[in-house]
Amino acid sequence: MAEVKVNEIIGLLKKNYLNVKIALEYSNPLELLIATILSAQSTDKQINKVTKTLFKKYRTPQDYVNVSQEEFEKDIYSTGFYRNKAKNIKNLCEILVNDFNSKVPYTMEELVTLPGVARKTANIVLAGAFGKNEGIAVDTHVRRVAARLGLTANTDPDKIEKDLMKIVPREEWDVFALRLIQHGREICIAKKPKCELCFLNKVCPSAFTFG
């Protein structure tokens, strides 16, 4: 992969999506952690709708521990996969209460020990709530767009993340993921990417290859 192309891609993404920010709404690390877990297989818009009332009802890890599984499932029903999400969030909050003094830990090592938390979620929480760039959150958009742009040949999220960490300056890891997500949502969409409108179409190895 030519160095110049990579730098050009990173530069163009930055220029076109200068002020990106996370779409999930939160006001503290716990809220970001819960919102990120809930966002799996859902949309940020839907999650923001749910958390608007959820975060008024549940303010501390203990609040999530105290509620019954059934009641909590009802509260998050519309986010999909609500049974698993409810179970994970309740278990996770119990661990926060027992082992972390009811605080969200701020290291990758500790975060990934929590139920339902893999590197993607941990990266989002570390960057969004603690300002720490420990890695690059690889979601479905990041995976697809990075592959189309030739930034990775891997399909495993952890390997994709490593590939991207090598080519993107560390201080931009979080915004780089957000830029790929925005590009994936607006231009490089899954089914039929809008290559004719894409500012990357001169440097993208996949440009105009979709019938």
Ligand code: SF4
């Ligand atoms: S040129 Fe096409 S495939 Fe490449 S990033 Fe742009 S929209 Fe995606």
